[in-house]
Amino acid sequence: MVRNRPRAVTLRPIGVVHSPFRVREDVDPRRNSRPGGFSDVRGEIEIDPAYAAGLKDITGLSHLIVIFAFHKSGAGHLLVKPPFETRRRGVFSTRSPHRPNPIGMTVVRLLGRRRNILKISGVDMLDGTPVLDIKPYTSRDSKRGVKRGWMRGSRLNR
């Protein structure tokens, strides 16, 4: 039993993503024929000037963890049908945007910084996506021997 059920957490966006993708279909893996997936897609993160001081020392990091809101997703579901799949999967076993808490995580490459703007590649987020947090990606986040479970036979996330 979950004791002392914890309270809700309220987050305020620290910035916004500028991306070439306007609507959800633009980031649908079934429509993405790029050989490298999203890794070459460029965009920007525009940090609210009120938070820009927190970008100090970010130059020199090669990769950033971006935590963002799935602002265009619908209601959260516990079972979802991933792209290319016919069966429904448990949502916590998928990267579906239709989650109980609509937050996403993507690792991007940092190309440069100009004032409160980060230039990035590896963008799979929609234009206008609210950014909740940015963290440095470290070697602790880079795991070897990853087993993909139900995704093993899928065309997803290769």
Add this chain to the structure above:
Amino acid sequence: MVRNRPRAVTLRPIGVVHSPFRVREDVDPRRNSRPGGFSDVRGEIEIDPAYAAGLKDITGLSHLIVIFAFHKSGAGHLLVKPPFETRRRGVFSTRSPHRPNPIGMTVVRLLGRRRNILKISGVDMLDGTPVLDIKPYTSRDSKRGVKRGWMRGSRLNR
């Protein structure tokens, strides 16, 4: 300029971490003399039974991304002094818990599932940490050629 400043996002915990660490000092890297850091530390994630159906298909995944609330952190700062450091660094260049949005991200190894309980290792979270989301870690999340920027000379996150 950030146009159309997006609204706040309210998240509800889906579960809680059970961990050997009771207070913040227990997870301070300066006090952690384990050779593998936190990678061998075991714990559990107890999912609220209301969300347990979302765990379907999770067995077989080797690693999970856990997004959680830093429920014991103080006020968010834009400049923070990381462990082992004398200088203050931009918070988005650090993994400090004292962030504008107090959310954390850790990749854990999935050891097994029993009903609504996930047995995990790689725990660096405090006991009682509210879990906001769980996602499968895929090869897209495992980056090579990571440059650590200001952390290059640090004892952090090796």
